[in-house]
Amino acid sequence: MGIINRILLFVYTLFFGVLCAGVAGLCLHIVPERVVVNEYEYLVSQWQTGAVAGVLLLVSIHLLLCSVSGRRTKEVRSGELLVIQGAAGQVNVSLTAVRDMAERIAAGVHGVRQAKAKALVEHRRDEGDFLKLDIRLEVGQERSVAAISDDIQIQVNRYVTQIAGIDNVEVAVSVQSIASGVSVKKRRIK
Amino acid sequence: MANDTIKLEEGIGSVRIADEVVSIIAGMAATEVDGIAGMSGGLVGGIAEILGKKNLAKGVKVEVGETEAAVDLYIIVKFGVRIPDVALTVQEKVKTAIESMTGLSVVEVNVHVQGVGFPDTEVREEEVRVR
Known part of the structure; x- marks a missing residue:
């Protein structure tokens, strides 16, 4: 609830x-x-x-x-994801950690000025838990938006799957704005 | 706190081990693992650190019975390390440390990854171009 x-x-x-x-x-x-x-x-x-x-x-x-209401899916926006359930105990990763990782990776892609991520877990009755990452970008003009988006999806997906050990993940990328690329320098001398 | 102790009955007397001791053992074993950036202590832990109080049991919760213990660890991992591998190493090290130092049987070590530690970005000093 x-x-x-x-x-x-x-x-x-x-x-x-x-x-x-x-x-x-x-x-x-x-x-x-x-x-x-x-x-x-x-x-x-x-x-x-x-x-x-x-x-x-x-x-x-x-x-x-x-x-x-009989919703088929239930979304959770905070909490943890269960990654491993072993004999020694559980390993859980918080959604905050996943979100920070995704933001960092996205911000490191060439052409990205700023990246903000949201992470949520969808509990799907038939398919289990799905991690959904929603990454919003501000990009520059030096590279095409399609190339940047593809790059981010591949890198984030790879990182979350291989490094965090989370298998079911969907990465959605949306470009919110394109920076003009003109920076205003402030004069320091009078 | 005086009530939260483990009492081992021996022939010549009893040995009392405080829960906090188990927490400290777990915390120290966890922070020695390569790939761990630190322990996540939450708001209280953070304030205590700002005030200069070192908390070796930060990010550790233990449940202790007569002969068994269960541990929950709240950790921050370094960016780029494989989380399942680090977590499994932490579980093994903490379990071994507690069992060897206290004689308790550790039934489970739950690892909660609360955050990712990023390397500090370098700050470049701008060259002074004018005099």
Whole structure:
């Protein structure tokens, strides 16, 4: 479950917890009936009550759909990849480490000015875990974009497979911008 | 911490080994492996290092029972080294070190690669062209 859904679930269950505590208090006659009636009439007359109810209804529908959705794949954007499961124990590689490696390799390719990578693991029911690397580049004009992209895909794929020992990997390269190649020198003398 | 000790009952008395000792043995054995850039201690470890406190058990978590131990190591590897090979070497060395120094049987050594250490880039000093 993602972080946003967790926050929604927390708020939702907190609200219902408080509501249930209130109902229990009513049943035990902790709160006088006239106070309850007054509060009820006040709340019903406010538009904010309707707005909160509407928001909670939408959250309910969202969480209900999340719970019954049968997604074939599940994406994980943080955590670790299991590389080896041996008799001596497990070897896990964090997605942060994989991302840093990919960025470093991509930045070292001739023609690349800047590289940013995102790494996520896709849990596919039928095929197992897949590592997806999304590399975004700023390139220069000295080399063709196609050649740079091919180079990066080959090098990153090779490194992740041979050095990190991760077999199922997909590398997606997207070129975000092309640098103009003109650098402005600042005068140092007056 | 005083409760987290391993007690070995011998004929003439008992030997108590603190968990931290096992952690330090594991940490030192791991850092000696070629290809390890360092141990990953997280935020607390990082702050402690900045304050000048050396933590030999940084990046090590141990679970110790009467006769067995399980170790989790959080490491940073050097860029370019083959991760599975380094990890397997770490597992062997840590297991051997703990078993030989404490007599405990190590059931598993889990290695978590948290980052990659890159060599420092050289800084070129610009020549002064004017006087």
